[in-house]
Amino acid sequence: MKIVMAIIKPFKLEEVRDALTGIGVHGLTVTEVKGYGRQKGHTEIYRGAEYAVSFLPKLKIEVAVPSDQVAKVIDAITTSAKTGQIGDGKIFVYAIDQAVRIRTGETDADAL
């Protein structure tokens, strides 16, 4: 099993969720994060104080899936989260050893 973790633009959440359910992935976890990268930030001014703000609001999505679905998931996310403009975000994939569903104690693929 793998976790596909994606950093996306906040307003893309609904589209990504739809794309994932479209390919049969019905569970995911979302975190509000701030991202720093090539996308340039903005300047905020509060009376005399100017701040160059380089962290931009992003969402992190984590989806645990059986390894054989990873490609499909990546594809769904890239397609639905893309605007073509700098700052669209990244996808990272890493392996997990185990998955457990707390309610039932089911493990691994059954737990997802």
Added chain:
Amino acid sequence: MKIVMAIIKPFKLEEVRDALTGIGVHGLTVTEVKGYGRQKGHTEIYRGAEYAVSFLPKLKIEVAVPSDQVAKVIDAITTSAKTGQIGDGKIFVYAIDQAVRIRTGETDADAL
């Protein structure tokens, strides 16, 4: 070493923390997240606009432990976080290569 990452219901935090300290785990990190899964959400209505809200508030807990404690940790979490109702959450386990304590530079098991 492994990281045990669990998605739980928010009001279960204190119980899970107690269960973990009960088995000698004295460090963890918590993140507020939103989860999407089988647990059904609710509808919100703001004047004319109805929203089907499918993301529910959850907490993500991350605990880094030596590999031999993983089973015990999973057990402690499943026991304490369970309500038996849909949406109790998941546990995912993945391996980490290294751990470092910033303050001292200690590494691996010493760093936890």
Added chain:
Amino acid sequence: MKIVMAIIKPFKLEEVRDALTGIGVHGLTVTEVKGYGRQKGHTEIYRGAEYAVSFLPKLKIEVAVPSDQVAKVIDAITTSAKTGQIGDGKIFVYAIDQAVRIRTGETDADAL
């Protein structure tokens, strides 16, 4: 490729970011988290109710880097995030299988 994940004190963010850009790392993702560990919390009192608050505000930083840069990144973070006092935080490193840049579809090292 690896992800270096660090839990740090919130006011250290700018210094860590500077240290990382100093060694050529130009992307990272930050999450507000709450940490539990050796650093002792505080007590809050709301009229009759006293709460021992053991979760402290921390920031989680995630940086994806080619494996050969991990040591340098760990070094930059430990140096810049250290205050020498309990609660400075931890660094965890884990491997990722893939990385994708959503905008271009570039993968792995090119995606970072």
Added chain:
Amino acid sequence: MTIKNWIRAGLPALATTALFAAAAFAQDNPATGAEATAEAVAAVATVDKGDVTWMMVSSILVLFMTVPGLALFYGGLVRAKNMLSVLMQVLVVAAVMMLLWVFYGYSLSFTSGNAFIGGFEKAFLAGVTTESLADTFSANVKIPEYIFIVFQMTFSAITPALIVGAFAERMKFSAIVLFSILWVTFVYYPMAHMVWFSEGLLFLHGALDFAGGTVVHINAGLAGLVGAIIVGKRTGYGKELMPPHSLPFAMIGASVLWVGWFGFNAGSNLEANAGTTLAVINTFVATAGAIVGWTLIEWLAKGKPSMLGAISGMVAGLVAITPAAGLSGPLGAIVLGFVASIICFFFCTTIKNALGYDDSLDVFGVHGVGGIVGAIGTGIVVAPALGGPGISGYEMGAQVWIQTQAVLLTFVWCGIGSAIIFYLVNVIVGLRPSVEKEREGLDIVEHGERAYHS
């Protein structure tokens, strides 16, 4: 008529004397006197526009106390998931009470009936027009009856709204609305009639209550306590953290309560004279004394003075000075506020925990206890020897006993009445949502919305 005796002569007398097509006015009030038929009036009743303005301002201030004041004070203290439910309860309860007041509340409270309740002759404000006048405490000084109705309406609107804080975060909206309707009808209107109307049971007994300590605060505090006990504790109480979700909102709310309370206390004088300014200064300094009181005692007892403590003291002081607002000197007011604050502190932090009930927002601990301290303390601080204005035939022991009796009667009437109504409401619509729903939060479950989105 001097300040020494007008309180006994009292507030209840006034609304009964609405004069239709009455009142000759002094030459300087040509507008309001426009249609006065001078020959119809023996005594020279005057309406002063300064009084009219003050009573309009006072009524608006009491509305301001209710929304957003009370709503925010309460709302800031609950968890975010129940924020809107509290705002909604305070707002809708107040609105429904306003309608009932026009329908039959004013009539039941302020017309003749028996010693316990009035009649229906002014139901739906029958017969009231812009020509109708109401008495004040000064002979021949009148105000338009509409503004007297409005001013009293705001009191009947805020009182049931005060109660909801006691069982915040765990009662169904339908239950709260139904309870309020029954409670105002069977507990509040009779109490108002008994205390404020010239033919009421308590009126002639001689209890001092300048601005409603008994009818409003003890009444609401006790009803809250009864409700908190009957409905039971919040799920997770004592085990989970339930800190206030926004103390800044609570602070705004408390401050607005202070600001609005001048309408409540000084407006109760029904005109804008020097006695009114005494109520104003007391409402300032008793509150200041109470803020300092809670801050000091908490600093000593807990090691740190909290902002929540300071605003809790603020409200306790306001409650305590309510019955004494125009019946104390400023120094007496400071002492009263200070002492009430300290007693409320011990009640909320120690006694309540010992008793083990869950009064979510300390409605009893602040309004009930503060109200009792104020009611009894009024019998003390009124003493001329203590700088008070005095009343005719004053004797401290006797007065304190009269005050205590008024408190006891309120306890009996309100305690029994409230308990019956809660049981009734439980039977009819049920008091509590399911545990699952309570966990999810009343905002989503009862109102289909959430307070905050990012």
Added chain:
Amino acid sequence: MTIKNWIRAGLPALATTALFAAAAFAQDNPATGAEATAEAVAAVATVDKGDVTWMMVSSILVLFMTVPGLALFYGGLVRAKNMLSVLMQVLVVAAVMMLLWVFYGYSLSFTSGNAFIGGFEKAFLAGVTTESLADTFSANVKIPEYIFIVFQMTFSAITPALIVGAFAERMKFSAIVLFSILWVTFVYYPMAHMVWFSEGLLFLHGALDFAGGTVVHINAGLAGLVGAIIVGKRTGYGKELMPPHSLPFAMIGASVLWVGWFGFNAGSNLEANAGTTLAVINTFVATAGAIVGWTLIEWLAKGKPSMLGAISGMVAGLVAITPAAGLSGPLGAIVLGFVASIICFFFCTTIKNALGYDDSLDVFGVHGVGGIVGAIGTGIVVAPALGGPGISGYEMGAQVWIQTQAVLLTFVWCGIGSAIIFYLVNVIVGLRPSVEKEREGLDIVEHGERAYHS
């Protein structure tokens, strides 16, 4: 002069009669009469300090409605990233309107010119001093002209600020400021002149409008609708979630609107008499009726009564009672508020969605629709048979038709005027920021700041 006919005699008459070095005062007003040259005055004009106080309070209350009231009510309903832009728009628009009022707005509205617009004789308040007086609706009762100017200024400040809610979250700040300047000049001042000035087109036509339902609410609601349509929908409208970011702020704002609205409605009587207290009670109970109305209908139609619904009803009720504030009995006011609330509910939840335009904060749905219901309803509830005070020569059908004509004229004047101005502004500075910028949020893009930091 009775309440039955003073409305027709009307508000517009008064400001025209500023007397310089005039007015003998009754002995009880020695201060204001200090310099009066008694021999210059035939009639005995009096200034009552109760009236002066009431008008100062009323003016302050209308400011309070605007900031923070309206600003928060609107700001709480937008997404967090646009919060400051809304606060800024309301604040700066109101400030600019105040300056324009002094520069030429007062003069264009309240001096002689033609049937559509006044002249420039009082531009920059030429000739106005502390000696200048303005008429009220009562013969020989005057108020200082400065306070009349201020009171009317607050109306002209809040009206354009009301409009911005319709296209919140998507219009450029420069466009909004420019639009407001042109709109107040070419739409508002003429409407005010036509409706409120004694030589204005609509004034003699006999339409009833106690406190500005037409000039303020229908006018603003329609301009908002026109703007919302011309500027187009918000990016993502209908696809992305756009829930209110802070309903507690919206609730504070709405409550402050209610509190402040007493200045608006009861202040419009220009003095503090019994008629003013009628406007006060109506502004209480119509609103209460409207809160209950929206709550009930939403409970029935959607299954849950929401806090946003209750405060939407509150505002709808306030809008509806505005033209009828002193022209209805309390029961008529309750019915008017209740009915307006239900009509606005259906409009905002059903009709608007069917029509498909994006009026971000339902400015038309609440102010426009509520204003129309109120304007026409005023012609009904004024009927003595329904408990209203009546007007001389009243006939329901005729009056309703007059009221409807006033609404229609507003639609024509404001609709065409607003459309032209929006097109003009689009040409000069452009109405919308780029889609990218709209996504980022107007706070950062237009104002370089963010509302919240942790």
Added chain:
Amino acid sequence: MTIKNWIRAGLPALATTALFAAAAFAQDNPATGAEATAEAVAAVATVDKGDVTWMMVSSILVLFMTVPGLALFYGGLVRAKNMLSVLMQVLVVAAVMMLLWVFYGYSLSFTSGNAFIGGFEKAFLAGVTTESLADTFSANVKIPEYIFIVFQMTFSAITPALIVGAFAERMKFSAIVLFSILWVTFVYYPMAHMVWFSEGLLFLHGALDFAGGTVVHINAGLAGLVGAIIVGKRTGYGKELMPPHSLPFAMIGASVLWVGWFGFNAGSNLEANAGTTLAVINTFVATAGAIVGWTLIEWLAKGKPSMLGAISGMVAGLVAITPAAGLSGPLGAIVLGFVASIICFFFCTTIKNALGYDDSLDVFGVHGVGGIVGAIGTGIVVAPALGGPGISGYEMGAQVWIQTQAVLLTFVWCGIGSAIIFYLVNVIVGLRPSVEKEREGLDIVEHGERAYHS
């Protein structure tokens, strides 16, 4: 007595003349005159209920300015971890000041003593009753002394509270309370006595100050500056981001300041006459001019007009118009507000950074600098040639020099006094918490609570 000269005759004269058992009243004020012994009074002193109402309203408004107004304006601008500490400081400082005012502040400020300070004859309000009257600026027009005491009390409560913004986020609560007690005693009461009391040093010198620009704003601004320098910069200042945690709260606070400021400025006239309405219109339009001023200059200089800028301008304008409120025509007020706003903008954005001290919330940059511009500008805008009401024997150069001298004396007295007190407090309780504690935030460290929980 004309508006042209009553300012010089002045405010300080009035409180000294509390008449006991005095004052015959006109027949239309039967209530307040109830116990007057007519034969004891030669001149006919009247109390008008319109004045009483206005002064009560004004006092309530100044409380509203303080809490929640000032508290929120300041609180919104700090980081979330220090929010409650600011609310607490403003609230408790104000409460303590109210008690001191009753204890000895009123007596020291408004009774005879020497040229610098009064005596203790009215300590604990000795001798003051509901019969006591205070003078206004009009001959024979009186108000109850209690309301004069209250009104002045609110001034002495808000002034020390203004100071805390300068060293927000880094001073111990105990230090702030102790500082305030000493400062009000040794700096504020003497300044109030010197400026406002008829025997005070500055009173006879002829400086114009309608509502307290010198005693309140320059005084507070300078004390803040001294404190900010002595206590040192916030840890991390210049390196870490310290953006306002909630600009909406700051906006609510600023708006409430504006609303409340009418009590401050127009209440300073002590009665409700045409001169009061001049202060009202000026408090509207000077502020509007200042909002527009800061918005425009920031748009030009920084590329974007910010909401924080607009409300900063708002406060700067309010400060600047304070000394000139009743002493300027509306056009002069607009110019004064506009100019003050632009000067404060440059001070806060450029000069302050160049000087390098850390005045957390620009207390000096807005209140100090705005106060100086206002104080000196009053000498200019009062000129009849510029539309001002003028004063007898006016000559612009001379008046500006007198105004400047008043500013300089305030600088010397307050500067030296404040510095000594800060050093003293540092010795007694210490000014700053440890760096660790400052990092954790004063809310938890000093008050044991947090502002927000989810």
